[in-house]
Amino acid sequence: MFDIANDSPTGASLSAAIAAQVRVRRTQRGLSAAELARQAGLSKATVSALEAGRANPTVDTLDAVALALRIPLTDLLTRGTDPGPVLLRGTAMPDEGPAREMLRRIGGGRSVELWRLRLPPRTQVDGVAHSPGTTEILLVADGSVTAGPAAEPAELSAGDLLAFAGDQAHLYRSGGDPAEVAMLIASPVPGTS
Amino acid sequence: MFDIANDSPTGASLSAAIAAQVRVRRTQRGLSAAELARQAGLSKATVSALEAGRANPTVDTLDAVALALRIPLTDLLTRGTDPGPVLLRGTAMPDEGPAREMLRRIGGGRSVELWRLRLPPRTQVDGVAHSPGTTEILLVADGSVTAGPAAEPAELSAGDLLAFAGDQAHLYRSGGDPAEVAMLIASPVPGTS
DNA sequence: AACATTCGTTCACTATATCGAACCACTGTC
DNA sequence: GACAGTGGTTCGATATAGTGAACGAATGTT
The missing domain is CATH 1.10.260.40 (lambda repressor-like DNA-binding domains)
Structure with missing residues (x-):
């Protein structure tokens, strides 16, 4: 669980x-x-x-x-946060009633970019390591992808969600079908520290 | 001053x-x-x-x-609710080749929260108005929902992406099937200006 | 030197945030 | 009906957050 x-x-x-x-x-x-x-x-x-x-x-x-x-x-009241990757499968939520749960909060002083990533079948895209403190969040909209830190990628399918540190080598790789992924990059603003 | x-x-x-x-x-x-x-x-x-x-x-x-x-x-501790509707609808991607497209950049000085929202069939959740300047981004993982500003909600189905100002009354409502939505809340950190 | 300020801590006292229990209203269930 | 359970408020008792004063240590002033 x-x-x-x-x-x-x-x-x-x-x-x-x-x-x-x-x-x-x-x-x-x-x-x-x-x-x-x-x-x-x-x-x-x-x-x-x-x-x-x-x-x-x-x-x-x-x-x-x-x-x-x-x-x-x-x-x-802002507490220091140094989280690990968050992986949320499509069926991870409890069954009863409406539910709203916070998965992660990323500290202030961020710039946020929203991307959409489309991968043809059997395609790999190597992500560039961003600046330290950057967090990437992936939401698989369609298909299935293998994505995450190059050292430890995760298998994701539609509806899955993955958050991981983007300041390391990472990748996005599609399987036999095309995949669509919404990607969010939250990077620290260099000036606030 | x-x-x-x-x-x-x-x-x-x-x-x-x-x-x-x-x-x-x-x-x-x-x-x-x-x-x-x-x-x-x-x-x-x-x-x-x-x-x-x-x-x-x-x-x-x-x-x-x-x-x-x-x-x-x-x-x-957040207080104050102000309007300012902005709506961005994520539509289909072009068909050829691998594509990576930035949809939106949100200015620096943000705190980002990642939520998952699950709705049983025919359920409505009224969103609390967040602090002014807050942006919400929804990605429908499964099912279909009617969501967005209460004054002007949008019909969304699986794979759709919606970004709107979260500092006003808003709602998430499911149809006949249960729905799963990944939600991202980017709120301004007022100390940074 | 002696004196005056300011800083930051520690202490007993006061103000008050929280607790536990009592209380009433309401809703089933037998 | 009586009864048991839950939800929410109010009221003394208690724990504790805040105060005010005293203290030693620095620093500046005459």
């Missing part, structure tokens, strides 16, 4: 992520912790605990911090 | 926004408040207060709720 990777593993790592975010964005802005506390209308103790990762702040305090840092609230 | 538009106008409305989000996403998932509390490991009182908009939850509780709802934590 498919264990869909949720990027929220533990609550503990959440406060750690918040701590890192706050500290980074604060120093980026050239603020001292005391000054941040002042501008946010919080006590120094709160900010100190926040950045030490031993806090479980309320949304109000987080909002105050975000406002003082001039960043959107959600930016403080 | 550049006052970075924080999507948190007032601190008070924040809890209201969270309340609305939680309630909508919960009913969408067909959960009762009691069941949500159970799955999230919270007390019914907490969930009740949350949905009543008279709570200032900690990130841990919010995270628990988001996890139980199978949605990213930040989705509970």
